[in-house]
Amino acid sequence: MMKAIRSIHAPDAKLTMAHMYVAFAALFVGASMGLLQTLERSGKFTLPFGIGYYQILTVHGVVLGLVLTTFFILGFMVAVQSKTAGKYTSGERKWGWAGFWMMTTGVITTTIFILLNEASVLYTFYAPLMAHPGFYIGLTLVIVGSWLEGFVIFRRHARWRKENPGERTPLLSFMAVITMLMWLIATIGVAATVLLQFIPWSLGLVDSIDVLVSRTLFWYFGHPLVYFWLLPAYMAWYAIIPKIVGGKIFSDSLARLSFILLLLFSIPVGFHHQLTEPGIDPFWKYMQVILTFLVVIPSLMTAFSLFATFEARGRELGGKGLFGWVKKMPWKDVRFLAPFIGMLWFIPGGAGGIINASNQMNQVIHNTIWVTGHFHLTAATSVILTFFGIAYWLVPSVTGRKLTAKMNRLGIIQTIVWSVGMAIMSGAMHWQGLLGGPRRSAYSEYLGNADTAAWGPYQLAQAVGGSILFIGMIIMLIIFVNLAFFAPKGEEEFPIAEVSEDAGETPKVFENWKLWIGVTVALILFAYTIPFIDIIQNAPPGSKGFRLW
Amino acid sequence: MNMHKYEKIWLLFGTATLLVFLTVVGISAFYMGNQPPSCAVTLNPEKVHETAPFDEPGLKQLGDNEYQLTIVASAFNFDVGNNEKLIQIPKGATVHFNVTTTDVVHGFELAGTNVNMMLEPGYISTYTNTFKNTGKFTLVCNEYCGAGHHLMAATIEVIE
Amino acid sequence: MPKSQLKKQAVESPEVEEKDSLKGTFISVMLIGGFIIITWIGVWALYLYR
Incomplete structure (x- = not known):
């Protein structure tokens, strides 16, 4: 019997695992709802007990988009920081737990009101649909709790800098700070609309709400939200996968530069979600489209860095010719395979994103199920397969267990099942979207015209894909439970790659936080000040609340 | 570096x-x-039915093959001016859409065309489209608006 | 930077050049670029046609 050796300080590991339990419970609930949705939309299945389609759609969006992601990411950040910058003080850890419990209380509160059918407003909760105040208060607790944990991440990083004056900070610690910084700046928008608009309005303290202001504040948050999901995946791609393949980080400075660019350009771009909305000046829409395109550049850099890491390692192992290095990759190691497949899915995901953001071209796909197909590639495949890829080593590593050959094999099967299911579901969604099929819609035959009737087969395909994905989710849960509770005790590596000797020095300016926060704020002020004043000054009379479900 | x-x-x-x-x-x-549709004209969302042109939804000919189509959206209905929910337009016609909502946010999407815009209470959404291809196009709501969201529809038929 | 100078000298021999080559990477990313362009033009064409 091996002794259990944890890769990080035991109390920190417990904090990480607490997040993981909530995250994977959310995966079970959310993906089960997803299955029901695709079945309902096939037209061959009616939801039992009079449950509404939009109620389970709200559960799906909130539980996967806000709960699974946020909890997994914070658990991962806590672990990464403890590993690379060192363990937390007991005071820091207490704040971490306070944040965790605040978030968990918020999740339970919000979920209760959704299940009571008091909040079937979807995760975007667009006014003037009005949910029970408890729904908004619960969400507020999630956000504020995540801030507490963000400050713990910042504090640990700052403490490392104090302890190691003049030294370059650990790459992953730096990236964790960028991720939480972006989250903090972005969530100010959603916090503002919820605290200043939704909660007073739903409590009856004010009669009306400014719809466009609330939507603008929401999307100020909504796009960086998706980058908040992506950045932890990029952290794994840049700084962990190279170690798993046995290689080195291609360039520390380029990795940091791309994270800085992501911080700068992922926030002042919310209008690309509002391109077809009235009341926003088209000039400012286009300005934010330009800023959106700038955020593509760090992803182009990332693509190069990753391929370069793989090629360099493959050639080191004797790979010849143009693509001989591909054969040298550890395909049978799920810690590599799952995130790698995730990277591949980011190619169509990213290409679709550029299309979505292309100003008037957005009219072709806006609010069609193409968009749903798009973020099921980016978030629900690229990001989630990478998160699964992280979980395969993170869970046993912090609990003092081993990733066994059997679980590794099951993980490979999981990756394949997920990819096949998503290819079918997301592919059908993209195509149906181009034909005009709307997103967020229960099964409907509309008026029986030929155009809408043609959507039927695609919705059937989505149900097939959704069913395969459900099986993939069950496999993942089996692996998670095994790794957390039943896998043999031992020591599992917490893989952190070193920087290649060929890479140059990292400029000191990359760690000048005042500068980068300043530029971030300046870009936000540039992109939003004038149109936001415009929206407020030219506002129509406000709206009272509606409960239409 | x-x-x-x-x-x-x-x-x-x-x-x-x-x-x-x-x-x-x-x-x-x-x-x-x-x-992209970005009309900045506002109105009182509670007085839509009393505000021209929304007091008389439907198709109006403005000139040679040029029309104005006024539609009022509400949960869960597109009021296109008739109970059949059918508008017929000759091929090649230019149509100025004039749309608003009386209650919550709705989507306004004519499937298979570039007519795709958000309707928000207090705002008028406009878009001008020339119909190059014939056929029956279904108008659907593509933003969640409540329990009957998927039942909102109308037909715009482009005829020779 | 002495290390990169060393590397430059080493590049003389063709075998080492093969080992350090990033040609596969370059072709891979250019293929991604091509994919982005083709899909974008596809939807742009749809926008123009409709």
Whole structure:
């Protein structure tokens, strides 16, 4: 019997695992709802007990988009920081737990009101649909709790800098700070609309709400939200996968530069979600489209860095010719395979994103199920397969267990099942979207015209894909439970790659936080000040609340 | 900080591609007038039915093959001026859509066309489209608006 | 930077050049670029046609 050796300080590991339990419970609930949705939309299945389609759609969006992601990411950040910058003080850890419990209380509160059918407003909760105040208060607790944990991440990083004056900070610690910084700046928008608009309005303290202001504040948050999901995946791609393949980080400075660019350009771009909305000046829409395109550049850099890491390692192992290095990759190691497949899915995901953001071209796909197909590639495949890829080593590593050959094999099967299911579901969604099929819609035959009737087969395909994905989710849960509770005790590596000797020095300016926060704020002020004043000054009379479900 | 030669070429190529995309949509939008729907006219959302032209929804001919189509959206209905929920337009006609909502946010999407815009309480959404192809196009709501969201529909038929 | 100078000298021999080559990477990313362009033009064409 091996002794259990944890890769990080035991109390920190417990904090990480607490997040993981909530995250994977959310995966079970959310993906089960997803299955029901695709079945309902096939037209061959009616939801039992009079449950509404939009109620389970709200559960799906909130539980996967806000709960699974946020909890997994914070658990991962806590672990990464403890590993690379060192363990937390007991005071820091207490704040971490306070944040965790605040978030968990918020999740339970919000979920209760959704299940009571008091909040079937979807995760975007667009006014003037009005949910029970408890729904908004619960969400507020999630956000504020995540801030507490963000400050713990910042504090640990700052403490490392104090302890190691003049030294370059650990790459992953730096990236964790960028991720939480972006989250903090972005969530100010959603916090503002919820605290200043939704909660007073739903409590009856004010009669009306400014719809466009609330939507603008929401999307100020909504796009960086998706980058908040992506950045932890990029952290794994840049700084962990190279170690798993046995290689080195291609360039520390380029990795940091791309994270800085992501911080700068992922926030002042919310209008690309509002391109077809009235009341926003088209000039400012286009300005934010330009800023959106700038955020593509760090992803182009990332693509190069990753391929370069793989090629360099493959050639080191004797790979010849143009693509001989591909054969040298550890395909049978799920810690590599799952995130790698995730990277591949980011190619169509990213290409679709550029299309979505292309100003008037957005009219072709806006609010069609193409968009749903798009973020099921980016978030629900690229990001989630990478998160699964992280979980395969993170869970046993912090609990003092081993990733066994059997679980590794099951993980490979999981990756394949997920990819096949998503290819079918997301592919059908993209195509149906181009034909005009709307997103967020229960099964409907509309008026029986030929155009809408043609959507039927695609919705059937989505149900097939959704069913395969459900099986993939069950496999993942089996692996998670095994790794957390039943896998043999031992020591599992917490893989952190070193920087290649060929890479140059990292400029000191990359760690000048005042500068980068300043530029971030300046870009936000540039992109939003004038149109936001415009929206407020030219506002129509406000709206009272509606409960239409 | 050094950058590999191939990476420089790749980033230049990528950035140039993005610039071309931006230029194409930019010229189309600002020079040729194909802006995304961004009407800034407001009204009182509780007085839609008393505000012209929404007091009389439906199709109105403005000139030679040019029409104005006024539609009032509400949960869960598109009021196009008739109970059949059918509007017929001759091929090649230019139609100015004039739409608003009386209650919550709705989507306004004519499937298979570029007519796709958000309707928000207090705002008038406008878009001008020339119908180049014949056929029956279904107007659907593509933003969640409540329990009957998927039941909102009307037909716009483009005839020879 | 002495290390990169060393590397430059080593590049003389063709075998080492093969080992350090990033040609596969370059072709891979250019293929991604091509994919982005093709899909974008596809939807742009749809926008123009409709």
